[in-house]
Each structure stands twice: as C-alpha cells, then as structure tokens.
Amino acid sequence: MAGFRALSAVVIGVVFAGLVGLLLYGVLVSDRPDREALPSPLIGKPAPSFELPVLHEPGRLVSSEELRGQPYLLNVWGSWCPGCRVEHPVITRFAETRRVRVVGYNWKDEHADAMRWLEQFGNPYWLVLVDYDGRKAIDWGIYGAPETFLVDAEGIVRWKHVGPVDDTVIAESLVPVLDSLGVTP
Amino acid sequence: MIAALLGRARAPAAWLLAALLLVGGSVAAQAVRDAAPLQFQDAAEERRFNALVAELRCVMCQNQSLADSNAQIAHDLRREVFDLMRSGRSDEEIRSFLVERYGEFVLYRPRFGGHTVLLWLAPGLVLLAGGLVVARIVRARGKRPLPVEEEQEW
Numbered sequence: 001m002a003g004f005r006a007l008s009a010v011v012i013g014v015v016f017a018g019l020v021g022l023l024l025y026g027v028l029v030s031d032r033p034d035r036e037a038l039p040s041p042l043i044g045k046p047a048p049s050f051e052l053p054v055l056h057e058p059g060r061l062v063s064s065e066e067l068r069g070q071p072y073l074l075n076v077w078g079s080w081c082p083g084c085r086v087e088h089p090v091i092t093r094f095a096e097t098r099r100v101r102v103v104g105y106n107w108k109d110e111h112a113d114a115m116r117w118l119e120q121f122g123n124p125y126w127l128v129l130v131d132y133d134g135r136k137a138i139d140w141g142i143y144g145a146p147e148t149f150l151v152d153a154e155g156i157v158r159w160k161h162v163g164p165v166d167d168t169v170i171a172e173s174l175v176p177v178l179d180s181l182g183v184t185p
Numbered sequence: 186m187i188a189a190l191l192g193r194a195r196a197p198a199a200w201l202l203a204a205l206l207l208v209g210g211s212v213a214a215q216a217v218r219d220a221a222p223l224q225f226q227d228a229a230e231e232r233r234f235n236a237l238v239a240e241l242r243c244v245m246c247q248n249q250s251l252a253d254s255n256a257q258i259a260h261d262l263r264r265e266v267f268d269l270m271r272s273g274r275s276d277e278e279i280r281s282f283l284v285e286r287y288g289e290f291v292l293y294r295p296r297f298g299g300h301t302v303l304l305w306l307a308p309g310l311v312l313l314a315g316g317l318v319v320a321r322i323v324r325a326r327g328k329r330p331l332p333v334e335e336e337q338e339w
Binding site: 019 | 244262264310313317320
C-alpha cells in the first residue's frame with residue numbers, strides 16, 4: 001500500500017511538473033517574432049531541381065544544375081508583397097557585399113508588375129527566376145513571401161528564413177552559416 | 186496571423202482579388218487562373234479528395250485545414266493534391282510528398298514515432314495522473330469514520 005502511495009505521488013508530481021513546464025515554455029516562446037514559422041525539412045537536403053524562366057530574358061530557362069558550383073541566396077518575393085518591400089533595402093545591402101549571388105524568386109506575380117517594382121526600388125538580384133503559377137514553389141516548401149534560402153555550391157539547402165530578413169537576421173543567423181561553409185566575399 | 190507575421194503577406198486572398206477586380210488592371214488574369222474549380226471524375230474521387238484535404242493543415246493560416254482555407258497557397262496545394270491523386274499516387278504517398286516539403290506540421294494526425302511519442306501518450310499520462318488523484322482522495326475518505334447521521338426529517 002505504501003508502494004502504491006509513493007508511486008502515485010511520483011506520477012502525479014511528474015505529470016504536474018510536465019504540464020507546468022509545457023505552459024511555461026509556451027509563454028516564453030510566445031513573443032518570438034518567428035513563432036509561426038515552420039522549420040524547413042529541406043535543410044541539409046538537396047535543393048529541388050527546377051527549370052524556370054528568367055524575368056529579364058523572355059524565353060531563357062535556368063536550371064538548378066546551372067546554379068551549381070557556387071552558393072546562392074534565393075529570395076522569394078512578389079510585387080504584391082508588403083514584407084518584400086520592407087526587406088528590400090536589407091537584401092540590397094547584403095547583395096552589395098558580393099558575398100554570395102542573390103537570386104530573386106518572383107512568385108505568383110505579373111511580369112509587368114515585377115519589372116515595375118524592380119525599376120522603382122532597384123534590382124539587387126544577380127538573376128530573377130519566375131514562378132508565375134507557384135507550382136515549383138511547392139517543391140521548395142514555400143508558403144508565403146518573403147522567404148529566403150541559402151543553397152551551397154553542391155546544391156544543398158543550408159539555411160532558410162521565413163518572413164522579412166533584417167540586419168539582425170543577416171548578422172546573427174545567415175553570416176555564421178556562410179562562415180561555417182567557408183564562403184568569403 | 187497576428188503581429189508575428191507582420192509584414193509577411195499571404196499570397197493575396199480571393200476576396201481581395203475580387204475587390205481589386207472592380208478596380209481592374211493586371212490582377213484580372215490571376216483571379217481567373219485561381220477561380221478554375223477542380224473537376225472530379227466521379228463522387229468517389231471527390232470523397233477521397235475531401236477526406237484527404239480535411240486532414241491536411243494549411244501552412245499559412247495555421248489553424249485551418251487545407252479544405253477550409255481560402256489562402257492562395259491552400260488553393261495551390263489543393264490543386265497539387267488533386268494532380269497527385271490523378272497521377273495515381275496513394276493517400277500515404279501524397280501525405281509524404283507534403284511532409285517532405287513542408288514538414289510534419291501539415292498532418293493533423295501526426296505519425297506515431299520517436300519524436301511524437303510524447304504527443305500521443307501525454308493525454309493517457311494526464312488521465313492516469315488524474316485517476317491517481319481521485320484514487321488517493323477516495324482512499325483517504327474511506328479511512329475516515331463515517332459522520333454520525335443527524336436525525337433529520339426530510
């Protein structure tokens with residue numbers, strides 16, 4: 001009987017402590033700005049293979065194989081996306097460091113709108129790929145804009161950020177990954 | 186969609202496009218493109234599709250199923266699920282297809298495995314702890330002598 005009492009006290013205590021811990025964890029992470037961002041299952045895996053048209057050169061297709069050999073940052077944007085406008089100066093500043101190629105991924109946009117947007121705010125991209133109907137984006141696990149991926153020279157996805165990139169994200173999240181990959185400006 | 190994703194846009198929702206259509210302009214083509222409903226061969230196919238998307242979570246509006254959501258990405262994913270069905274994939278293959286791209290989050294019924302064992306067993310543990318609490322209370326009461334019944338007329 002004493003055994004039962006002791007055991008039940010332990011079970012009750014553990015479950016209660018577990019529940020309190022869980023709720024505390026929920027409270028602590030609730031003010032994280034990216035709390036709704038889904039972790040990408042693609043990290044550490046090969047980037048999806050694709051062949052997509054180039055915004056500025058109608059008729060030209062660029063494939064994932066052509067981008068091999070050097071790392072690139074893939075920045076998903078659309079002219080309809082307010083967050084893309086917010087992060088645009090940050091992406092531009094980062095592109096100017098010439099540390100990696102910055103490839104634009106124009107998602108579910110209209111050609112004329114996209115061209116006008118780049119004309120108005122500037123074009124930081126080394127290349128802009130177009131995914132007009134958003135079909136290829138599903139392979140990347142893209143579910144909104146902006147989203148940003150880092151793909152290394154071997155075509156492996158190394159990093160992803162959901163939502164607008166800011167200077168803190170670049171300095172504290174992206175740059176350490178670039179350092180660890182040995183990517184120098 | 187609260188402040189968490191402030192500045193992060195879902196692809197424009199259909200109602201927004203509809204509103205913009207009144208203004209006219211270049212969005213018209215997009216709205217037309219999205220409006221095309223899925224054409225089912227028969228009722229069985231439709232039932233299978235509906236059962237499948239009801240158990241998949243919309244990745245953008247995270248508390249809706251793929252069936253309920255009106256977000257642009259939900260449109261796209263429903264179309265993708267439909268096309269995969271048509272190409273002869275099984276339900277399990279379609280689920281795996283989405284999990285490989287968006288993570289286990291898309292499943293409303295997560296798979297039982299090492300990383301979800303706590304999720305599946307937690308309700309049982311809580312029930313067990315509750316049962317033990319009740320058992321302790323009942324035992325403690327059983328040991329107390331019964332109160333002397335008062336003479337009372339009912």
